[in-house]
Amino acid sequence: MAETALLLNQGSLLSSVHAKANIIENANNESFCFVADDEVPIIDYSMLVSADPDHRSKAIQDLGKACGDYGCFTVVNHGLPESFIRGVLEECSGFFDLAEMEKTGYEPKGPADKIRWGKGSKPGDKREFLKLISHPDFQCPAKPTGFSEILQEYCKRTRAIALEIFRGISKSLGLEECYIENAMKLESGFDICGVNTYPPCSLPSNPVGLLPHSDPSLLILLLQNVDGGLQIQRNGEWINTNVAQNSIFAHIGDHLEVLTNGKYKSAMHRVIGNNKVKRIGVPIAFGPSLDAFVKPAREFVDESHRPAYHEQTYEEFWQTNQCNVMEGKLFNKGSALNIDEGLIFDTNGRLHANECNFVEGIVVFNTGSTLNKGSVLNVDEGLICGTNGRHLFEEKAVLGRGSALNSSEGLIFMNTKGRLRKVE
Ligand SMILES: O=C(O)CCC(=O)C(=O)O
Numbered sequence: 001m002a003e004t005a006l007l008l009n010q011g012s013l014l015s016s017v018h019a020k021a022n023i024i025e026n027a028n029n030e031s032f033c034f035v036a037d038d039e040v041p042i043i044d045y046s047m048l049v050s051a052d053p054d055h056r057s058k059a060i061q062d063l064g065k066a067c068g069d070y071g072c073f074t075v076v077n078h079g080l081p082e083s084f085i086r087g088v089l090e091e092c093s094g095f096f097d098l099a100e101m102e103k104t105g106y107e108p109k110g111p112a113d114k115i116r117w118g119k120g121s122k123p124g125d126k127r128e129f130l131k132l133i134s135h136p137d138f139q140c141p142a143k144p145t146g147f148s149e150i151l152q153e154y155c156k157r158t159r160a161i162a163l164e165i166f167r168g169i170s171k172s173l174g175l176e177e178c179y180i181e182n183a184m185k186l187e188s189g190f191d192i193c194g195v196n197t198y199p200p201c202s203l204p205s206n207p208v209g210l211l212p213h214s215d216p217s218l219l220i221l222l223l224q225n226v227d228g229g230l231q232i233q234r235n236g237e238w239i240n241t242n243v244a245q246n247s248i249f250a251h252i253g254d255h256l257e258v259l260t261n262g263k264y265k266s267a268m269h270r271v272i273g274n275n276k277v278k279r280i281g282v283p284i285a286f287g288p289s290l291d292a293f294v295k296p297a298r299e300f301v302d303e304s305h306r307p308a309y310h311e312q313t314y315e316e317f318w319q320t321n322q323c324n325v326m327e328g329k330l331f332n333k334g335s336a337l338n339i340d341e342g343l344i345f346d347t348n349g350r351l352h353a354n355e356c357n358f359v360e361g362i363v364v365f366n367t368g369s370t371l372n373k374g375s376v377l378n379v380d381e382g383l384i385c386g387t388n389g390r391h392l393f394e395e396k397a398v399l400g401r402g403s404a405l406n407s408s409e410g411l412i413f414m415n416t417k418g419r420l421r422k423v424e
């Protein structure tokens, strides 16, 4: 992997920065400094849309492997001009340069907000962010001049790229090209564009800029001004994403995981800051239509692959996760879940198979548990706690590296060397 993280645009965000080297040298051996020697697959978009069937079929094969093995990939040769990308990043940066009073008008007021601005409030969330609905009705702050226009154009052009990727993904799953598009009613897909900035962080204190999470939606395309900083988790280990100049990072969202019944899993990711430059990240999350019913498609369900996810419309999902736009997991803190005997959650609070076994990285409420139907669970960053009862966990459960379990209501589940331990 390249040691040098290149800045992708010019001007105030200019020059090159050794972000990766700084992080590793200064991180005091804490968990974030361990980065596996692995690289994110690259998808050549021009091959994916090629008229040559051999090129296209090779690209589809690569795409399927990337989705199945990594849950993410870097898109190159997507056709967006470099000057256009630079312009988008500059205008996004310009929004954050506005006087604070221009931005506070977009502070969240209620679930109907179409534009939200705010700052990360948790330790490990150093972002200032703007979130807006980019489809079906594009919403954007009017200032600075030119911001809305270029961002709208970017969202439109990126959407066209995302649709081609969805066609490739459908084919890679052995389905009709338009399968995902039709099943998820993407013509009226609910897309959210995020614009994030992270100040340079003072190392060697904890440099996490955004805590580990997966994103709702089907697919996320992310533009960033620095090559370095975004990490994804694979097989329990963090790997750096090597996003070369003018390329776009893509990762799978939770709802594609649901639709494929876990065949293509959403990518856990986080942002590590650097001590040189402010980072700009522009993720667009392409989601189903609000009225699309998202559940494991029958093509992915059989005797040995039972439906492993909750079924709901995309709108129902947002209704129970209103305040967490682009910030987390399918089931966030405060979600009220109806618990059936034997439901399984992974350490990110995602609902898994309805079986009573322990699997690596998965926490199971077994049938002997006094967590009853109707219990409310608060799920937060690997912390799983019941508000009305005991949890029974198998002693032999093993957690994947990077899991963080904490205390809950008198029971502590510790992740010491990856082993789950129950403390009375
Ligand atoms: O800002 C970034 O680079 C990534 C942000 C992200 O993962 C998110 O907003 O969900």
Ligand SMILES: [Fe+2]
Binding pocket: 213, 214, 215, 269, 283, 326
């Ligand atoms: Fe994210």
